[in-house]
Amino acid sequence: MKVLITTGIFPPDAGGPATYVPRIATELARTGNEVCVVTLSDVPAHAADQQYNFKVIRISRRLRKLWRVLKTIKTIVQTGKHADLLYVNGLDLEAVLANYLLRKPMVAKVVGDRAWERAYQWNWVKEPFEEFQKKRYTLKIELLKWLRNFPVRRMDRVIVPSQYLKRVLTTFWGINEKKITVVYNSFESNFDMIETIAIPLPTEYKVVFIGRLTKYKGIEGLLHAIAQLQEVGLVIIGDGPHREALEALAQELGISQEVIFTGQLPYEQAMAYLKSCDLFVLNSVHEGLPHVILEAMAAGVPVIATAVGGIPEVIENGVNGVLVPPNDQAALCEAIQRMLEDREKRELYVKKAKNILQRFSFERMIRDTLVTLRGVVPQK
Numbered sequence: 467m468k469v470l471i472t473t474g475i476f477p478p479d480a481g482g483p484a485t486y487v488p489r490i491a492t493e494l495a496r497t498g499n500e501v502c503v504v505t506l507s508d509v510p511a512h513a514a515d516q517q518y519n520f521k522v523i524r525i526s527r528r529l530r531k532l533w534r535v536l537k538t539i540k541t542i543v544q545t546g547k548h549a550d551l552l553y554v555n556g557l558d559l560e561a562v563l564a565n566y567l568l569r570k571p572m573v574a575k576v577v578g579d580r581a582w583e584r585a586y587q588w589n590w591v592k593e594p595f596e597e598f599q600k601k602r603y604t605l606k607i608e609l610l611k612w613l614r615n616f617p618v619r620r621m622d623r624v625i626v627p628s629q630y631l632k633r634v635l636t637t638f639w640g641i642n643e644k645k646i647t648v649v650y651n652s653f654e655s656n657f658d659m660i661e662t663i664a665i666p667l668p669t670e671y672k673v674v675f676i677g678r679l680t681k682y683k684g685i686e687g688l689l690h691a692i693a694q695l696q697e698v699g700l701v702i703i704g705d706g707p708h709r710e711a712l713e714a715l716a717q718e719l720g721i722s723q724e725v726i727f728t729g730q731l732p733y734e735q736a737m738a739y740l741k742s743c744d745l746f747v748l749n750s751v752h753e754g755l756p757h758v759i760l761e762a763m764a765a766g767v768p769v770i771a772t773a774v775g776g777i778p779e780v781i782e783n784g785v786n787g788v789l790v791p792p793n794d795q796a797a798l799c800e801a802i803q804r805m806l807e808d809r810e811k812r813e814l815y816v817k818k819a820k821n822i823l824q825r826f827s828f829e830r831m832i833r834d835t836l837v838t839l840r841g842v843v844p845q846k
Contacts, residue, residue, distance in 0.1 A: 467843060468500040470549040470570075472542060474556030476505035476522065477514060480704060480730045481678055482577055482757060483555045486651075488518065490553075493832050494839075495519040502545050504538070504557070539564045546570060550843045558617035565620075571842035574621045576631065577754040581610035586751075587681050587707070594792070595752035595775070599638035615639050622842040625835065627651045628755040628776025647838045650779075652831035653760035653823065660734065660765070662742040667699035669724055671806045674743035674767070676736055676758045677750075679706030684749030684772070684792065686715060691799040693719040698806065701739055705730045741765045744812070745805055751792045753777055760826050763787075763819035768812040770801050780826070786818035 471491055475484040487503060495501045501520035506527045515522045523545060525538050538557055542564035546552060554561045554574040565572055582598045585591045585607055591598060602608070618624060618639060624646045626632050632648055635641040665672050673692065677683055685702065689712065692700045702712070702725065709727065716725045728739065740746065746762035748771040755776035762769050763786070771777050773789040781787040788805060790797040805812060824830075 467494075467551070467840065468549045469494055469502075469551060469553055469839065470542070470546045471501065471503045471553045471555060472557040472561045473503065473505045476503065476507065476524075478509075478512065478730075479507075483575075485733070485757060486575075487555050489828075490832070490835060491520045492518065494836070497836070502549070504541055504545060506534070506538070506557070535560055543567050551839060553839060554617070554621070559613060562617040562620050571622045571844075572620070573623045573625060573839055573842055574618055575625045575627075576618060576635065577627055578631075578752070579614060579634070581607070581614040582752070583680070583682060585610060596634075599634060621645065623647060623838055625649050625838055626754070628779050630776040630779065631754050647834070649831060649834040649838065650826050651755050651757050651760060652826050652828040653757065653764045657737065657741065657765045660737050660741055663738045665699075665701060665726070665739065665742055667701070667724065667726060669699035670697040671745070672699050672701060672743040673745045673747050673802065674701045674703065674740055675747055675749075676703040676740060676761075677748070677756070679704055679708040679712060681708055682751050683708075684751055685712055687793070687795045687798060688747055688749045689715050689719060689721065689725065690795050691802055692724060693721050694799050695803060698802065699724040699726070701726045701728065701743060703728045703731055703736050703739055737761065737765065740767055743767060745770065745802065747798075747802065748772065748777075749790075749792075749798055750774060755779065760823070763816075764823055766816050766820070768805060768815045769819070770798070770805060780822075785815075786822060787815050 471487060473483050473487045475481050476487055477484055491501045491503055504523045507524035508527050510524060523541060538560040542561055546568045549570060551571040552561055554572060582595055590607055618641060624641060626646060626648055627650055629648055632646050635646055636643045692698055713727060716722045746767045746769050750772055753775040759769055759771060759780055769781060769787040771781055772792040774792050781789055783789040788801050790801050
């Protein structure tokens, strides 16, 4: 099977698709498939591309948008001529437009709603994720929704990482339920090989967040919680458009000595920080099903997260972690305090968390993805 994968981000970029695409592409190639990845990139080439067992084609993100879109479509057409299918992990619109010429089967992976993420980040809307799906807005925002729906409706199959997102796509996006397959995200299984490190914080306890620094991740609320707690420091791993504002907030709250902003780190280094902390916290107002929660569970770090999106499909409150309501700073602060004060409870959550991780194994994710991709390719 010859597979063309499209994505908007790829290493050294950070984010879910930048983690997922190299892993799935590597495994597809390892199992005898021919794989090519087309991606946007800040660099024209990257030395690490030589390590992959598949081809990577990079298109400059710095091109003027119209020219970049046209060049991307042209590249997808040229490389897709010999492909059996397109696996779309980004560049959705470009892939669909190119496929009017290619006429190839298409599968998309949908991990969230970029229309809502952009509108929320740019302060065009204040409504939470589900309210955004139901409500009608101005032409500008409705155009974002149309640009979101148009490519997905033209896919032969759609992969989502949670039952929650499947319900969203069928209820609000108009996607036929029969076209949607739930394939849960997975985690790396080599945490025993990762060494812990000394974290330069003056506090007894260390909390960690990993992710893109955007508004909907709720990092402001996490900083406010840290400011109310004694002997609790925070490691923030990642980068994004909200970083400068978050650093300013830490300074304003008087906790700049208790907070470390590492910026974007290589995967192994980020996981070493994770494994060295006492608690992982994700305070998002929306998530599909984040890889990082699975990684924290696999690393043996107890988890506090908001009860949003697909997270309750992984975390059972009071059993293998703690769930708190979104936008509830008091509940978050109390949950962190109680978790750090009760070592036995933390150890119990870690033990229970590891018992369910088989559902999210890498092998299972690969198998289910391969079945879905092969299912759209006509038999020769």
